Amino acid sequence: MADTILKELTLKIWRQKDAKSKGEFKEYKVHNISTGTSFLEMLDILNEQLVEQNQEPVAFDHDCREGICGTCSLFIDGRAHGPDDDVTTCQLHMRRFKEGATITIEPWRCGAFPVIKDLIVDRKAYDKILQAGGYVSVSTGGVPDANAIPISNDNAEEAMDAAACIGCGACAATCKNSSAMLFVAAKVSQLALLPQGKVEAARRAKAMVAKMDELGFGNCTNTGACEMECPKSISIAHIARLNREFLKAKLKD
Amino acid sequence: MSNFWTSSIGKKVVMSLSGLFLISFLCVHLTLNLFLIFDNSGELFNVGANFMATNPVIKIVEPILALGFIIHIIWASVLTLQNQKARPVKYNQRNQSQNATWASRNMYILGAMVLIFLVIHLYNFWWNIKFPSLGTPLTEAVVGGVEMEDTYALVAGLFKSSIVYCLLYIAGGILVGLHITHGFWSAFQSIGFSNDIWRKRLEWLAYFFAIVFAVGFSIIPLYFLLGLGN
Numbered sequence: 001m002a003d004t005i006l007k008e009l010t011l012k013i014w015r016q017k018d019a020k021s022k023g024e025f026k027e028y029k030v031h032n033i034s035t036g037t038s039f040l041e042m043l044d045i046l047n048e049q050l051v052e053q054n055q056e057p058v059a060f061d062h063d064c065r066e067g068i069c070g071t072c073s074l075f076i077d078g079r080a081h082g083p084d085d086d087v088t089t090c091q092l093h094m095r096r097f098k099e100g101a102t103i104t105i106e107p108w109r110c111g112a113f114p115v116i117k118d119l120i121v122d123r124k125a126y127d128k129i130l131q132a133g134g135y136v137s138v139s140t141g142g143v144p145d146a147n148a149i150p151i152s153n154d155n156a157e158e159a160m161d162a163a164a165c166i167g168c169g170a171c172a173a174t175c176k177n178s179s180a181m182l183f184v185a186a187k188v189s190q191l192a193l194l195p196q197g198k199v200e201a202a203r204r205a206k207a208m209v210a211k212m213d214e215l216g217f218g219n220c221t222n223t224g225a226c227e228m229e230c231p232k233s234i235s236i237a238h239i240a241r242l243n244r245e246f247l248k249a250k251l252k253d
Numbered sequence: 254m255s256n257f258w259t260s261s262i263g264k265k266v267v268m269s270l271s272g273l274f275l276i277s278f279l280c281v282h283l284t285l286n287l288f289l290i291f292d293n294s295g296e297l298f299n300v301g302a303n304f305m306a307t308n309p310v311i312k313i314v315e316p317i318l319a320l321g322f323i324i325h326i327i328w329a330s331v332l333t334l335q336n337q338k339a340r341p342v343k344y345n346q347r348n349q350s351q352n353a354t355w356a357s358r359n360m361y362i363l364g365a366m367v368l369i370f371l372v373i374h375l376y377n378f379w380w381n382i383k384f385p386s387l388g389t390p391l392t393e394a395v396v397g398g399v400e401m402e403d404t405y406a407l408v409a410g411l412f413k414s415s416i417v418y419c420l421l422y423i424a425g426g427i428l429v430g431l432h433i434t435h436g437f438w439s440a441f442q443s444i445g446f447s448n449d450i451w452r453k454r455l456e457w458l459a460y461f462f463a464i465v466f467a468v469g470f471s472i473i474p475l476y477f478l479l480g481l482g483n
């Protein structure tokens with residue numbers, strides 16, 4: 001599909017000076033955007049325009065711009081990472097938008113992810129959950145020889161699927177309950193399925209769930225919205241595993 | 254089990270087990286109710302209702318059932334309130350229909366409507382049976398030489414006398430059905446009994462139970478509405 005030009009787009013963007021200030025929506029126009037432009041490049045174009053006009057550019061998170069780091073965020077037209085399924089915002093392109101469209105861009109809204117500035121939120125809450133137990137305590141050495149430790153193909157595959165989580169925060173941002181369960185489930189699952197992580201599985205599940213609750217994330221009600229918006233398509237079957245791991249751990253106490 | 258009951262997953266386990274208990278109650282309740290339309294003389298239903306009213310096991314189960322409802326409702330309210338608080342600033346624009354079913358997003362509203370129905374329902378029947386002196390007194394029926402309350406007449410009387418009540422009971426059946434479309438599979442997910450294969454089966458079963466409850470409960474007032482009852 002050849003790229004075409006979107007002559008005019010209206011952007012309704014959340015502007016907030018800092019964590020303490022009250023924010024508001026501001027409208028901006030951008031012109032002559034190629035449909036091959038990525039969404040973040042479109043915001044770069046807007047920012048150049050703003051700098052030329054001596055205005056404060058819009059602050060937004062981004063890093064790798066190839067869907068692997070999880071830094072980009074944005075709630076676009078009512079959906080985390082915009083209208084496409086299974087992508088990050090940096091992988092979203094302007095061909096998904098129509099000529100003359102008004103695009104609403106908001107930061108992640110979640111009590112545990114406070115807004116720092118404009119569209120940037122503080123996602124340290126996820127780091128804190130990881131610090132509570134998302135690791136293996138002892139050095140397990142380098143990469144072992146293939147087949148040295150027997151791991152079933154199913155477990156290896158599922159652990160890999162869970163390990164694809166990039167910690168972007170879309171799960172909690174999209175969840176109607178602001179629940180972080182998909183993230184926590186992915187981290188718990190990834191390690192519980194492998195022999196190196198199994199040893200500490202019980203302690204890990206308890207510590208990470210306790211931290212998640214303490215930080216003020218909501219309670220999961222299994223709507224499945226996280227899985228639909230997760231750029232890595234992490235299945236909520238991992239949430240079932242987390243529930244099992246947590247129950248097993250608590251029953252043993 | 255320290256902190257289990259106050260943890261998010263612990264609270265979900267309470268929702269799940271109380272919900273599944275309520276579903277098992279609905280199964281018994283529906284079976285008994287269907288006697289209403291399988292025997293126009295009313296004898297079958299009266300015998301069933303009389304058995305439930307006099308059986309000592311049922312006497313023990315009744316308060317447990319009430320407790321099940323109360324726990325389910327209190328925990329649902331706590332969870333829903335906490336979940337509201339977890340997002341102090343709301344989104345300006347949300348497109349939730351793209352990523353989750355309507356029922357899964359509106360369990361509290363559906364539950365609350367079921368509760369309103371439940372209060373009216375208890376007043377209609379349970380109240381009149383338990384406290385005949387306060388409401389409409391029940392007539393007696395004799396089935397196979399045993400004297401018992403004519404519950405059939407009470408139920409059939411209500412449905413035959415009022416289109417509004419018929420419609421209300423049809424709505425009640427549909428609301429419970431909608432609650433179950435999400436609730437049934439969600440209850441298994443909450444206690445960890447699901448994976449990518451079982452999820453499809455459980456979702457399928459959820460729709461099966463939802464349809465059985467919705468159709469089963471509403472077919473009874475519909476039967477009387479269409480003038481097929483005695």
Ligand code: HEM
Pocket residue numbers: 220221222265266268269270271272273275276279325326329330332333360361362363364365367368429432435436437439440441443
């Ligand atoms: C016959 C009546 C009812 C049945 C059979 C029933 C059944 C269920 C089941 C099986 C679940 C799933 C639990 C889970 O996700 O783990 C559920 C969830 C829920 N129910 Fe009910 N319920 C009934 C009445 C009510 C009432 C009266 C209310 C509230 C006022 C209510 C509110 C809720 C809410 C808010 C949820 C979702 C909470 C969550 O997923 O954690 N329900 N119900």
Ligand code: SF4
Pocket residue numbers: 164165166167168169170171172182183186226229230231232233234
């Ligand atoms: S589970 Fe998915 S949506 Fe949640 S943080 Fe990980 S990659 Fe992002």
Ligand code: FES
Pocket residue numbers: 061062063064065066067068069070071072088089090091
């Ligand atoms: S910028 Fe790295 S995933 Fe989008």
